Amino acid sequence: MNDFYDMVYEVTRQIPRGRVTNYGSIAKYLGSPQSSRLVGWAMNQSHSKKPPVPAHRVVNRNGELSGRMHFASPSLMEELLVSEGIRVEKNTIVNFDKVFWDPERELKL
């Protein structure tokens, strides 16, 4: 049923540790490249999902931790990312292109 949402959660869960992705890529991977906002909405509900979704591994296309304020603590997202080996500077992921994980390329469906 919740194809889109479920897929979003699934893809997000598949993100390897130390990697991140952006909403646009996920949306595109789902077949709706313009529905990047839906991914954000899905993430918004992610906290209510059974399997915890590592939403902290999902950032905007700019690599900014745009949704850090939606976490338990605003700094939690950064903490998690840093804890996974990702360098975060000013709420922005450093080496974003290096830690970037593209579902289209990695999952390949």
Place this chain on the structure above:
DNA sequence: CGATTGACACCAA
């Protein structure tokens, strides 16, 4: 049911 918002992305000025 209509209007607004939202963890975004892209194009134009």
Place this chain on the structure above:
DNA sequence: ATTGGTGCCAATC
């Protein structure tokens, strides 16, 4: 390079 406006889909008010 920065700022502003538009498009998309679903949910909430």
